[in-house]
Amino acid sequence: MSTGTATATSAASTTTLSPITSTTIVVTTTSTMSTSTATATSSASTTALSPTTSTTIVTTTTGTMSTSSAAETSSASTNTLSVVTSTAILMTTTDTMSTSTAGLPPYLDIQPGTIVGVWNTFAGDNNTLAIAGTTGAGTYFTDQTPANLIDHSLGTRYSSRGSPGFGNNSLAGLNTGFYATVAQCQPTLEGFRLGNSYPYSDREPLTVTVEGTNCDDLVNCVNWSLLYNGSTGLYIQMNNLAYGDYQSIFNTISYKSYRFLITSKRSISVFVSYGEIQLFGYSTQTSTSQNETSSNTSLVIQSGSVEALWNTFAGGMSYIATENSSGAGTYYIGQGPTNLFDNKTTSKYTSRGNSSSGSNAIAGLNTGFHVTIARCQPTLSQFRFATGDTGAERDPIMITVEGTNCLTLINCTSWTLLYNDTSGLENVLDRSTYGSYKSIPSPQSFASYRFLVTSKRNATNSIFVSYSEVELYGY
Incomplete structure (x- = not known):
């Protein structure tokens, strides 16, 4: 099964379902899964779903997952889903995801001491700073601080409560995030990856906004330029610590600081949590590192x-x-x-x-x-x-x-x-x-x-x- 928008061909029959109000699809497969947008070819049947109002997809897999952008071929069924108005997706898998950064842009280092947690903050607005605390709105868990996002360890995480302050609910952790300054000169952000929050997958962020600025005073800055509004790359729930898919940002403008704000999460939870942030791009002194560690030169x-x-x-x-x-x-x-x-x-x-x-x-x-x-x-x-x-x-x-x-x-x-x-x-x-x-x-x-x-x-x-x-x- 592919999560991309690939086309599929089959030697078997093709079935088209007309528009419906609600559809529940259960797919069980032992095939190789890819997160790429490449073409997938199958020797089994192909099913295409026309535009729907609401679709629930439950998928169970036991295959091997790759973050590669290469084409994938499967001996099982391939499904193409198109134009879904509202989709609830529950995916459970025991796959392993590659942490390789081969083929990605060079790594951009975050200046130590510049990563700051925020809450109740929205794209285009100024920041509301979060603080460490055991409970309460506007806090992040005491030992799960924003600095954990750049400690090169998927085993630590940043966990932010946001507005509710306590308890499991649908709002906890939304409109939280962080800002940080890049160490290289005149950096241009081209993409990012987030680490997941296994075994607390219900807390994982699914969508995010990314902004850039050249403000000197980041606390009070309102001159944020929206660069990205979309997936975090963590849409597939993993049963191990791993990075999500690399997310490209179509950006050619240099900003010295960037802000990430979480706009949705996987499920009802007490926090939004994620393990690492990796920034990729270029600058006048781009890092030679292409992994999760800063490059010492x-x-x-x-x-x-x-x-x-x-x-x-x-x-x-x-x-x-x-x-x-x-x-x-x-x-x-x-x-x-x-x-x-x-x-x-x-x-x-x-x-x-x-x-x-x-x-x-x-x-x-x-x-x-x-x-x-x-x-x-x-x-x-x-x-x-x-x-x-x-x-x-x-x-x-x-x-x-x-x-x-x-x-x-x-x-x-x-x-x-x-x-x-x-x-x-x-x-x-x-x-x-x-x-x-x-x-x-x-x-x-x-x-x-x-x-x-x-x-x-x-x-x-x-x-x-x-x-x-x-x-x-x-x-």
Whole structure:
């Protein structure tokens, strides 16, 4: 059986039913089911239904389901349904659905921290923000938040109550949804997929509106452009965790943020629930990923943006270090912070910090650098350090990493702490050698980042803190 609008041919007889008021059709098949709109050919009979007022279809299948857009051939019956005014469809299946994204547009990453739940919200209007809560209208379940939609796990879900606030009913979860901002520059959304809510299939959304905007203030934004009004791709009820069908959006306009609002659901339920959201499209810096994970790529540093720091602490102002052969607040001549991004582990950045000379406990501490990324809306998610070519005692061991969107970094005090842990060099004694990759626990999008050294390998016997490379990764 096909859920598409395919044509069907048969070597057997064809039966046409005239218009009727109400029809109940029970179809039992063991054939392969496809969600494509391709042509299906059958060796059995073909049945065509003319326009009806109301049709109820009950289908039980035990075959294999594919999300492919290719043509499917079945040895069982094929049915074409046309122009149904009102249709109630109950489909039960034990099939497995493919999660492959082969042939789809590239994946668009959602900026962490930008996905926000809404309720009592309609296409074209401003947003009413939902909140976490155990009960009540305008809430979503406490541990089933919108952030679960981008955690790359079908086993978690977003569950929103909407207007009724409690109990099983036909309105719970309708006109709820979320908005989010895409990490790539000038993104153009071309399609999406939703993860289902198995085993709570009664809560699954069936239809949705999708809008785009370039508003900076999304909470109060009313400039939403309607891009899509149709199926979520979850019209087939699955007996396992799976993605629904890919839904195409015919859109050529770039919007930096998008809003999804649920307009109908499968059945009476206490919530509307779904497991994941995947966005697909293109941009001026499209992700190379074509699966449910964000793609980490090397972040390019904006030319001239790297500055040496000393006497600087997390959350405070930056103090610029200078190049000199001696003295506090200096880095060694020819060993400035630009060496960290020259792709050479034979050069290095060597900073004295508050020490003017000699080996001591404070030399090189609270030094570091800040830098601006050469792309819009960058999100740092991972980094790694490399040791210098000499002096293991000078290796930085503990660091902080912060992000900011300040335009002027020197006087900026709006730094958000992202990381406070090891540099990845704690177990690396070899010279000119990369340490382990370190991940930012909760990545956020910032234009600029600051790295500060808070401890070194030898707490008492080094004249500098020194390291050769820093690699930044993100999206």
